[in-house]
Amino acid sequence: MSEHPRTPEEQMVGWIASHQGALHRLILSLLPDDRTLANDVLQETNLVLWRKAKEYDPARPFLAWAFGIARHQVMAARRDAQRDRHVFSDRLVELLGEEHPVDDNTAELENALEGCLNKLSAKHRELILARYQPGASVQELATARSKSPGALSVLLLRIRKLLEDCIDQQLNPTAS
Amino acid sequence: MNPDPFDRLIQSLFDGTLDPAGREALDRLLLESPTAREQYRRATALHSALIRRAEHETPAKVPTRAALRFANRKLLALAALLLLSLTASFFLLKPGPSARIVRVSGTSTLTKGQPLPVKTPIDFERGILELSFPSGAEVVLEGPCQFRLDEAETLTVSHGRLSVHAPPGAEGFRVNTPGGRFVDLGTRFGLAVGSDGTNPVVLTEVYEGEVEVQSSGKTRLTKGESRALVREKSGSRLLKALDAEPIRVPNLALQPASQEEPGRNLALGKPVTSPGYCIRPHGSVFPPENLTDGRLDDTGVPGDWSFWLAPDGENGGFTVDLLATTRISRVSLQNTCNRRIDDRGTESFLLMVSNDDVHYTTVLEGSLPRLDPGAKGSFPFHDFSFPSVEARHVKLVVTSHYRNLLRPDDHPNQGGGLNEIRIFAE
Structure with a gap:
């Protein structure tokens, strides 16, 4: 069997893996009262990132792109859950999401x-x-x-x- | 030391002890003050690190996946497996009663009696899995399927087909899907969880008793009722018909496991191309790869049906690439009637072979009988033999198709189609 060239998907797996901490931190900061939901949203975000591997332009910063998708997944999860369960208002979640520093320490x-x-x-x-x-x-x-x-x-x-x-x-x- | 009130609010938030007044106060403080938000981010950074640390220390089993047949599915599986291994620690093996596997067929990744970890996504690519829950609820799942056990009587299914039976005592059994939640009120019902490519589409049919669908609102469905739950940006919609067709979800509990002839079918998993295939709204796509996927019951889930359909109104055709010149002398065909809607399928066809995908030789003319959409279980295969020949490309051209006889003969919803092709050396 010959070596396969690295596909966008394979590269994406590496990026996703190396930024799990940063993604978890962002998602948890928007869903702070539900550890399980935050984990679920992280998993969904991973999957969406992977699926969109081909759309991702490696010249763009990965984290900024991934954070955008993670925020979108958070919003979707909030819509799914009962509204009265949310501790934060929509406005606050949007603000926190936008302000979240795009770095990974x-x-x-x-x-x-x-x-x-x-x-x-x-x-x-x-x-x-x-x-x-x-x-x-x-x-x-x-x-x-x-x-x-x-x-x-x-x-x-x-x-x-x-x-x-x-x-x-x-x-x-x-x-x- | 008297900690500041804002820090106490954050702590209550993390500890799950924040009351409604505290929530409001915290929300307001954070909206008003950039400093407060900075302090909050600092606290969440630690909170997140501590959660991740604790969960990394709890080992969880990573399910293995069977070797998959399609290159793209292989890659998907590989990536999914990688992601699972990387994040396995997020899924915890919680003690307490859970489901048992009581029947397995056609899948090698899971075994009967195996304890199923809670909160761990479990994938299987093919076959049937039957679970029994402590309440007595029974669930039959069909691959390809991805599911997860949540609390004792809750199942989350992100993709796949299942049927649920909640006998007396097991009422309240819940199935969560990306479209919404289904609560069994003492009944038998079926679900097909798929996608239209972007949004989740979930089909349900109640065979007996009553089910509550919880999405944008709550809807109760009783015996004989079926719906498609379509999630869109504006909210969820419960449709009585999908693409003008009535919604049917075959009861898996009644179906015998599909049978295969392993090792001999040269077409299994091989690439298939067609000049066109049927695409309808809400995940109703019927690409030619379905012809060699080994799934045999003319059904599936939105976005992932088991059969190929030609474009509307066309007889259509397809070509299987055996990837190498191979000696062949028989094909076995399983027709489709489009999810028992009985409006599409192959009546007569030509079979041609080639080594260069340019020059084709006809080896066979044949025809398939009309399927009985009411028949129980998998539809039959029909064998066609021809003089042994060396070929790499096997083309099937549909020369006439079945249509729904109750509709006008120019109705657009008709055309060729086939569920599965098997190719054999002898």
């Missing part, structure tokens, strides 16, 4: 996150990781720890701020 951020998770106290680290376990709910975590969900939410917020600050320092070491 997810690899650096994920690296920094590992370091910052290690700097947390064991208790904090365990809690934040438990919070993000698939299927975990703040309600259940609170019950298991004999805390009110509100109190646990405040604690999670503190951990989140610790991580955000730590990541900022790692990503911008010179900034004061």
Whole structure:
């Protein structure tokens, strides 16, 4: 069998794969209250990107093009879901979508996150990781720890701020 | 430390504890303030990274796909598989009751008794899969199909044909499709989930009992009713007829598994070309590749039917490229009557062969009987033998076609068509 030339589809798979983090971040920021829906929309976006591989002009920036499609998929998903389920207004989703920076620093951020998770106290680290376990709910975590969900939410917020600050320092070491 | 109120709103948003007043406040703050939006983006960046990290640590099974026959389908499968592997970690193996596979036929990718992972897209290219749910609901799916188990009694089907039976106790079983949701209110019904190329098109027919269709609104359908759910930019529409034809979805639960003669059919999966083929609205396209796809029951889903149809009013024809000069002496043809609408199909034909796709020799003149659209199960194959010959290109030219006898003889919806061609050495 001879080697196949690289087709637009094969190239597209590579691009899609290398920007999963950035696409997930954009989609989640527009659908912040539904982790499952955000994942579904990401999958659909991947598929649409792949299908449109031939239409994509590699001279254009990939992310700008992909973000446009992702935003379109988000809008479609919002139309499908019950309107009252949406936490954000259409206007806000459009604004956030348009403003979203077209860059991808997810690899650096994920690296920094590992370091910052290690700097947390064991208790904090365990809690934040438990919070993000698939299927975990703040309600259940609170019950298991004999805390009110509100109190646990405040604690999670503190951990989140610790991580955000730590990541900022790692990503911008010179900034004061 | 007293965290600022805006940060608390974001945290409640992430934690799913935001009340309606909080939602409004957050929405307003974000609309008003670019700084707030910047702070929100920073928080979501971390939120997203933590979610992805957690899900990458949870291994999920990636379904394997059978080797596919068409070059383009192969590529699609390859890409789908790659995407699945890359993003497998998004689909979680959740504990709890789920569906079991109780019957498999004609597909090698899935096995009977195999536990089906939740939230994982599962593809199979051909054959029949029967699932049983804890409530007693039974679902029969036909490949090519892509589906996913969601909660215990919910199935998401993005492409493919299925029939659902919800016995007493299993009412409320739900099937989500890209067009809308179908809730079984204790019944038997069929679905065909496809696309018109851009928008989802879902066909449904209720065989027994009652089904609720939830899309733009809620509609209840009862025994004998059928609809096409067409999603468009302006919203979803429920049509009683598609392209002027009544909507029928054959009940898969009644159909025996299609039978094949593996390894001997030289045409299976080979490229087919035709000067033209029938294209109708809402995903009703009938390209010649359908002739060698191994799907035998004269049906399918919008955008992916199992048969070839000539353009409106034409007898038409097609050419199979065996890709190499091959000794052949028999063809086996399965006619179509266009989804039991009984308005198209091949009556008589010429079979020609060639090595250069320029000079053709006629090896056979033949005719096919009119199909009985009410017949149960797959339509029959008819064999035609001819003196053994070496050929690469096999051309079938339809010389007369069947039309719907209840319509005027100049009705545009008529023409040649065929569901499948098999070619054999002997």
